Amino acid sequence: DGGITQSPKYLFRKEGQNVTLSCEQNLNHDAMYWYRQDPGQGLRLIYYSQIVNDFQKGDIAEGYSVSREKKESFPLTVTSAQKNPTAFYLCASKMTVNTEAFFGQGTRLTVV
């Protein structure tokens, strides 16, 4: 089955900890994206990557970091610098030349 897999589904973080959210796709898509969704809110872009070893900041990149060492993987690290990290995180991917974006099932991060 082709698709995007995010893991874990639920993640709990202590204050001051860094945590990494996984996003893997086997769709051979060039571009990958990370969005943050807060209750009752739309999707806000954190980072995106159009090609391996290259990524760009989105609208709310502060306190987050990413890497793109492989085409199929785009992990997101939520650092201790992110003051309000509790949210639902969504990963998406698409072919650069195509328009349809596919989403993973999300990771719900909670700070405890």
Place this chain on the structure above:
Amino acid sequence: QQQVKQSPQSLIVQKGGISIINCAYENTAFDYFPWYQQFPGKGPALLIAIRPDVSEKKEGRFTISFNKSAKQFSLHIMDSQPGDSATYFCAAFSSGSARQLTFGSGTQLTVLP
């Protein structure tokens, strides 16, 4: 800067009724307008999409109406069912830029049985 404005924020419709969600955009470079459906705890899934060279697209009970001159587009759900209860996002995309899909703020639809 919000480039896609979506309304209403929430919508309650009786079973069998018509649900209408509206979006307006500013950037004339947008050339692809998808609608996504999201159930609680799940990722958004593409529902239907339209390009600005057509004024309407219909897939089953779902129809997009597009008004290029007004820079507005809307989603109509005919014969709404309780299973349609979800959050709906409009989005806009420019094929000249891979930067992002720009999303509306979402509409929480509740269809009463």
